[in-house]
Amino acid sequence: MAKPQIRFHTRREFLKSGLAMVAATATVPTFLSRTFLELAAPVADTAARGTDERVLVVIQLSGGNDGLNTVVPYTDDHYYRARPKLAVPPDKVLRLNDTIGLHPTLSPLKALYDDGELAVLQGIGYPNPDRSHFRSMEIWQSGVAEDFSTDGWIGRLFDHACSNRHLPKPCSPTLGVSVDATLNPAMKGSSAIGIALNDPERFYRMTRLHARSSARRPTATASDVEESPLDFLRRTAMNAQLSADRIRDAVRGVRHSVEYPQNPFARSLELIAGLIAGGMDTKVYYTSLTGFDTHANQRGAHERLLKMLADGIAAFQTDLAALGQADRVVAFTFSEFGRRVAENGSGGTDHGQAAPLFIFGAPVKPGVIGKHPSLASLNRGDLAFHTDFRRVYATLIDQWLGINSGPVLKQEFERLPFLA
Amino acid sequence: MEWNRETARHLLFRAGFGARPAEINAAVAKGLPGTVADLLGGPTRPLPAPTWLADAMAVKPRDLKEMDPDQRQSMRRESRQRLGELAAGWLEFMISAPTPADMLHEKMSFFWHGHFATSSRKVKAGPLIYRQIKLFHDHALGNYGGLLKAIIRDPAMLRYLDNIRNRKGNPNENLARELMELFSLGPGNYSEQDIKEGARALTGYSVIPYQFRFKRFQHDNGVKTILGQTGVFDGEDFVRIILDQPACAEFMTRKLWSHFAGSHLPPNVVDELASTFRRSDYDIRSLLTAMFRHPAFYSPAVTAGMIKSPVQLVVGTARTLDLDVAAPIFYLRMLMMMGELPYQPPNVKGWPAGRAWIDTSRLVTRYTFVEIVSKGQIPAEIDPRMESADRVTGPERRKRQRQARRAMRRMMGPLSLAISFDPQKLVNDNGAPGAIVDQLAAALLVVPPTPGERSAIVRELEAAIRTGSRHNALRQAIGSIMLLPQYQLH
Numbered sequence: 001m002a003k004p005q006i007r008f009h010t011r012r013e014f015l016k017s018g019l020a021m022v023a024a025t026a027t028v029p030t031f032l033s034r035t036f037l038e039l040a041a042p043v044a045d046t047a048a049r050g051t052d053e054r055v056l057v058v059i060q061l062s063g064g065n066d067g068l069n070t071v072v073p074y075t076d077d078h079y080y081r082a083r084p085k086l087a088v089p090p091d092k093v094l095r096l097n098d099t100i101g102l103h104p105t106l107s108p109l110k111a112l113y114d115d116g117e118l119a120v121l122q123g124i125g126y127p128n129p130d131r132s133h134f135r136s137m138e139i140w141q142s143g144v145a146e147d148f149s150t151d152g153w154i155g156r157l158f159d160h161a162c163s164n165r166h167l168p169k170p171c172s173p174t175l176g177v178s179v180d181a182t183l184n185p186a187m188k189g190s191s192a193i194g195i196a197l198n199d200p201e202r203f204y205r206m207t208r209l210h211a212r213s214s215a216r217r218p219t220a221t222a223s224d225v226e227e228s229p230l231d232f233l234r235r236t237a238m239n240a241q242l243s244a245d246r247i248r249d250a251v252r253g254v255r256h257s258v259e260y261p262q263n264p265f266a267r268s269l270e271l272i273a274g275l276i277a278g279g280m281d282t283k284v285y286y287t288s289l290t291g292f293d294t295h296a297n298q299r300g301a302h303e304r305l306l307k308m309l310a311d312g313i314a315a316f317q318t319d320l321a322a323l324g325q326a327d328r329v330v331a332f333t334f335s336e337f338g339r340r341v342a343e344n345g346s347g348g349t350d351h352g353q354a355a356p357l358f359i360f361g362a363p364v365k366p367g368v369i370g371k372h373p374s375l376a377s378l379n380r381g382d383l384a385f386h387t388d389f390r391r392v393y394a395t396l397i398d399q400w401l402g403i404n405s406g407p408v409l410k411q412e413f414e415r416l417p418f419l420a
Numbered sequence: 421m422e423w424n425r426e427t428a429r430h431l432l433f434r435a436g437f438g439a440r441p442a443e444i445n446a447a448v449a450k451g452l453p454g455t456v457a458d459l460l461g462g463p464t465r466p467l468p469a470p471t472w473l474a475d476a477m478a479v480k481p482r483d484l485k486e487m488d489p490d491q492r493q494s495m496r497r498e499s500r501q502r503l504g505e506l507a508a509g510w511l512e513f514m515i516s517a518p519t520p521a522d523m524l525h526e527k528m529s530f531f532w533h534g535h536f537a538t539s540s541r542k543v544k545a546g547p548l549i550y551r552q553i554k555l556f557h558d559h560a561l562g563n564y565g566g567l568l569k570a571i572i573r574d575p576a577m578l579r580y581l582d583n584i585r586n587r588k589g590n591p592n593e594n595l596a597r598e599l600m601e602l603f604s605l606g607p608g609n610y611s612e613q614d615i616k617e618g619a620r621a622l623t624g625y626s627v628i629p630y631q632f633r634f635k636r637f638q639h640d641n642g643v644k645t646i647l648g649q650t651g652v653f654d655g656e657d658f659v660r661i662i663l664d665q666p667a668c669a670e671f672m673t674r675k676l677w678s679h680f681a682g683s684h685l686p687p688n689v690v691d692e693l694a695s696t697f698r699r700s701d702y703d704i705r706s707l708l709t710a711m712f713r714h715p716a717f718y719s720p721a722v723t724a725g726m727i728k729s730p731v732q733l734v735v736g737t738a739r740t741l742d743l744d745v746a747a748p749i750f751y752l753r754m755l756m757m758m759g760e761l762p763y764q765p766p767n768v769k770g771w772p773a774g775r776a777w778i779d780t781s782r783l784v785t786r787y788t789f790v791e792i793v794s795k796g797q798i799p800a801e802i803d804p805r806m807e808s809a810d811r812v813t814g815p816e817r818r819k820r821q822r823q824a825r826r827a828m829r830r831m832m833g834p835l836s837l838a839i840s841f842d843p844q845k846l847v848n849d850n851g852a853p854g855a856i857v858d859q860l861a862a863a864l865l866v867v868p869p870t871p872g873e874r875s876a877i878v879r880e881l882e883a884a885i886r887t888g889s890r891h892n893a894l895r896q897a898i899g900s901i902m903l904l905p906q907y908q909l910h
Binding site for chain 1: 783867905
């Protein structure tokens with residue numbers, strides 16, 4: 001294939017090409033020049049500017065994790081009666097206090113708890129629980145339980161923060177990174193911020209495929225507000241390409257301190273640790289572990305998933321500490337719902353409601369927050385929630401990221417005491 | 421307003437999935453009224469039934485309950501596979517549309533699928549999804565009132581919006597709310613009380629395994645007041661009352677206009693088209709005829725280009741190039757990554773359009789799609805299994821790459837033969853490179869390339885003709901044009 005007219009392989013070439021100068025002249029709309037100049041700033045500058053920037057990592061457990069076998073009420077007879085086959089025996093439970101403990105495969109998380117870096121939040125859910133994976137996940141991802149929302153809570157967080165200058169303008173497209181083939185719906189917002197990738201090299205090569213599309217001088221338009229669809233496409237393509245450069249450069253310099261387990265989930269955490277240590281300006285990372293829809297033969301499958309989760313998290317925390325990044329990272333796990341209290345006839349469990357979630361990181365105040373939902377008084381056979389999941393989001397947005405959560409969540413939610 | 425190649429192309433691109441040069445020429449010769457009459461008047465193809473329909477309907481939910489877990493799992497797998505086949509089959513049916521009228525028919529069917537959005541992720545039963553799509557296909561250009569009446573008896577919809585749980589004394593308002601908010605009137609044109617009363621009218625509209633069933637003992641026979649009218653109403657009455665509202669024609673006119681013309685809609689044009697729609701008693705053909713013949717449809721603000729939906733991009737590319745693809749799952753995979761997998765709208769609001777289609781990763785996917793099509797093979801970059809190969813070296817790396825290629829072949833068929841097209845069908849290739857590029861640009865783009873873009877592609881083509889076969893040179897030029905951001909617009 002012949003060489004396109006203009007093509008950049010690195011930011012340095014982009015800068016040398018003089019397009020950054022073009023971008024700064026009056027003939028180009030300001031939104032374009034802002035984007036160019038922001039993206040043209042070398043990673044090192046970002047790193048120098050913001051190594052103390054706080055970072056949030058979201059871990060989505062898809063399929064509906066069985067909360068009862070994750071955080072086990074090992075003194076409750078109701079639990080053992082409802083789960084003759086699946087219950088975790090009391091002597092196997094890793095005790096957190098006199099009533100609850102962790103599943104034995106979660107020993108790395110127990111160690112984090114003992115080291116003061118893990119909080120367990122119990123009875124999390126939302127009003128009028130929906131047992132559809134699809135709808136329930138949509139509620140968690142949108143952060144809206146009362147209505148349908150086309151954007152996600154993280155997307156709205158960026159939209160709000162960028163328009164109200166909580167974050168330096170112009171907002172960088174790499175503020176949100178989802179480690180996945182497509183952008184997680186939670187990151188969908190109106191300002192097209194957020195990058196999805198599985199692998200920096202692959203993402204880089206994919207953006208090279210269309211170097212021509214983005215590497216054109218953008219057409220000048222008269223106005224700052226009226227961006228034509230064509231300019232919007234050029235700008236987004238340029239964002240993708242320059243972000244890919246930046247991401248590749250960021251992870252290249254990082255030497256990980258631990259060997260991560262060989263599975264895609266652990267690899268995604270390794271990538272996230274690399275991006276954090278590499279000085280990316282990303283505020284929120286998103287990754288997921290799937291397979292929790294354990295309707296049949298749950299025991300082995302669930303144990304493997306919990307082990308994968310805990311081992312991945314342990315490697316991640318050790319790595320972050322060694323890379324000197326642990327103080328700026330808080331992470332949490334969630335699933336779209338918990339599972340039915342009573343096991344079913346197939347050695348599995350069906351869709352339920354409330355569930356616990358884990359919050360971990362050096363800045364976390366360790367402990368167990370909230371009571372274990374009662375197994376004596378169930379809601380349609382499920383554990384009833386007592387704490388709205390958006391209180392978790394609100395706490396993280398307000399207190400950790402320092403952005404007002406009200407406009408993001410469209411309501412005010414009381415904070416939870418899980419941050420030191 | 422002048423009727424010429426530009427305007428004819430605009431109409432055919434928006435009313436269909438792009439147009440071949442011969443179709444544009446025919447439309448120019450026929451004139452605007454004749455072209456619109458052809459688009460909306462011709463006999464079109466009925467939707468073929470999937471071969472598995474009878475088999476799938478023979479399995480009742482009760483049977484599923486009695487199966488052991490392994491059997492049930494394999495039933496579920498088969499059902500998911502059938503839904504995949506159904507989606508792929510519909511895409512191929514769209515791609516094979518013989519005439520512009522058939523394209524419009526498919527495009528309208530898909531419009532109703534997005535309008536009355538129902539997800540197979542909740543409904544799951546293949547026969548119900550098929551029958552709902554068939555309903556949209558049968559009524560695509562018929563009467564909107566009839567469609568609205570049919571949708572409250574559609575089993576997939578009744579399940580998707582939980583109306584099967586809507587019983588006298590224990591109402592579920594989901595369907596009643598969306599019926600007004602999303603399907604007919606739009607927010608602000610009804611009250612919460614109307615929703616409550618409407619839900620009562622819809623009690624008992626339920627489903628027995630694969631059919632509609634009016635469960636009269638679950639139906640609330642009391643007096644209701646909906647949108648100012650009072651009586652012993654059932655669902656049909658509820659729909660009739662909705663159709664009496666002037667807001668209904670206006671809401672649907674806006675929605676159809678934005679589907680075909682984009683976001684620019686002058687108020688006087690809404691009024692004019694909405695009143696046409698109402699006067700015709702909600703005849704969809706009458707509305708579309710008026711819309712496609714309206715000068716505002718050809719105003720610069722409308723013709724400037726709107727962002728293609730993923731289905732528009734994929735089906736349009738496949739049909740325009742007459743693409744030969746061994747495994748249509750390729751289309752589904754690309755559409756999934758672009759965010760518009762058929763039968764899986766994100767929620768009951770359907771797919772948000774315009775700029776909402778684009779984020780960095782989806783745009784990269786769109787370019788990757790074009791790259792695959794024009795090169796005729798899948799770059800290793802997009803195979804997820806290649807990731808692991810990136811992380812190791814030596815024999816282990818080669819082993820993983822082999823695995824990746826095998827996996828890809830299973831999905832796509834033989835890699836080198838998987839995707840092909842004949843570039844000579846699009847262009848008279850005896851011309852000079854400049855003329856060829858202009859012809860190709862006219863066939864593929866509605867927004868022309870910039871002079872710089874054009875000359876780069878012309879130079880590329882000249883060089884390619886010198887060094888290789890004309891066939892490959894043309895193919896490469898087509899790829900270059902489709903990699904322009906203008907190709908994302910129509």
